[in-house]
Amino acid sequence: MYFKHLAVALVATSMVAIPAERVEADAGDFIAGAIIGGIVGANAKKQRATTRSTKRRTTTKKRSTLPSTQEGKNIQSSLNYFGFDAGSVDGQLGRKTRDAVSQYQAYLGYPVTGKLSTFEQNLLISSYNRAQAGGYAVQQQVAANPDGTRGLLKAYRAEMAGQSAPTTAGNTTIVVAPQAPAAAAPAAPASALAGASTLAAAVAPAVPALPNFMGAGSQASLASHCNTVSLVTNTNGGFVTLAGMSDPDVALNEQFCLARTYAIAKSEELVGKIQGFTPDQVAAQCTAFGPAMKDHVAALSLKPRDAVTADVAAFIPTTGMAPAQLVGTARICLGVGYRTDNMDVAVGSALLLYTLGEGVYGELMGHHLAQGFGPAKRNDLALAWYEAGVTAVDSGAAAVFVPGQPERTELIRQAAARMNGAPVPAQPLVQPASGNALPTFSISE
Known part of the structure; x- marks a missing residue:
């Protein structure tokens, strides 16, 4: 479960000392044990110990001179998932990883530099995390997309930009409108529609779903x-x-x-x-x-x-x-x-x-x-x-x-x-509860 992974990261991480004032303690208590895209990582002390241990080892492999970072592992894992071969996930961003980055950039139409910009890295790793957490729905989306897992990148990028995200079912391209558009979404590019019949609106399901009048609020902004x-x-x-x-x-x-x-x-x-x-x-x-x-x-x-x-x-x-x-x-x-x-x-x-x-x-x-x-x-x-x-x-x-x-x-x-049409109360509507109240947990000062 994604939330439980957060707990694991929390135990493994000590980000900042908790100051005396409560507002600063809130920042110190934030679960920030992972670089974007992965609930992984370890505390600084463990990282220093690992570094010292690595330095004591002797090896003839030249790549050991490259720094191994958790951020590098996140990048490599994400590239590999989307079919851009970064090799083994060792956290060392060498030639093979740079080649994979270049392929990733070329696929999305970015300048091919072999080095990720901040946005490109955020898109890559957050898309990987989203795909990992998506379960069966993501598997269906991948199966229906001619680009496979790579197609998720374009779909997620379109959603981030507030644009319509094209999905594919058989030979038909379906343009799915965003849930909460602030303005009319731009039309899908002609290349996305070539060789396929296009539906201008979302296609209704073959079997009507049962109506749900409760529990689903507005998706408006x-x-x-x-x-x-x-x-x-x-x-x-x-x-x-x-x-x-x-x-x-x-x-x-x-x-x-x-x-x-x-x-x-x-x-x-x-x-x-x-x-x-x-x-x-x-x-x-x-x-x-x-x-x-x-x-x-x-x-x-x-x-x-x-x-x-x-x-x-x-x-x-x-x-x-x-x-x-x-x-x-x-x-x-x-x-x-x-x-x-x-x-x-x-x-x-x-x-x-x-x-x-x-x-x-x-x-x-x-x-x-x-x-x-x-x-x-x-x-x-x-x-x-x-x-x-x-x-x-x-x-x-x-x-x-x-x-x-x-x-x-x-x-x-x-x-x-x-x-609610009630008379204006002259005092608080609810008196403090006595007994059976939820416990109030103290917060670290």
Whole structure:
């Protein structure tokens, strides 16, 4: 399981010393034990010991003079998977590996230099990881593509660019529209359509699938939604206040997008404290949250709050991660999920934080259920999550989002109640639970 591999990397890795302040501890607790494209690697001490041991060995092979790195192994493994022969996976980027890189570049139409640019390397290794984690669906995709595994590279690259990704079934090329286009996708190149009959739209399945009205939320772009909200806010002359609130949905949307902005900013701040990893490499690690938390995110629109929380609480021990490490990773990946419009990553991270005792993050699940980004829209279920978030602040928890807005908690409380047609509460909707509450795990300081 992909998530369990993260736990293995966590045990093997000690990235940075955990400073005294909690915000810095979050960065130190991030699971960054792998270069982009692989949940592998070892701690610096072990690497130094291996280097010393290697130096003591005597060998007549000239290639031993080349440095062997984990990054090199990731590159070689990825090249070999996609059919570009890099030879043995030894981490030493010699002539054979450079030849394989040249083939890879030529296949994708990049300048043939034998040396990977940052983008080319990220595309190569992240595509390899995605293919490895894709299971049977990837096998079917490979089988249907005349280029085999290499065809995945072009498909994944097209998705990254927000373009239509051509797939092939028999002699028919099917142009599959992207899930959440920000604008009309460019037409497929003529070369991709030569010799094949083309369908202008996605082909309907031969046997209609059963309808699913629950558990599958909107795939629209939250970033685009928040841009629209911002435009409305500016047009109206500023944010909705408690005294001037006439439409609770507008107020909640504004606070949703503010929370998203704060989560992204905090994530970027923490990423900056992680030594030796670029933001793109950190983002690649965070993609592991999506597959691991997808079912729990979908369950938000199917089950009440306590049932979802119980399921996540039962899941957490199976990760093999210490609570502090899981919290640190979730804080960073929350912002990454919002920045990349990956709702499984964003909502999954918020769910983990809430279940690990960070009650203020309950607000985010309320927003997602109220607006239908990630889980399906369920105003009735959203209310309990809003209640949990505002109750946490009422109980003394630090405000994570927009701490400088003094009336924010009351604004959310009253807007959530009015959204559901309930009378405006005069006090917190939910009193602190007594007994049988989920444990609150301490975080390393």
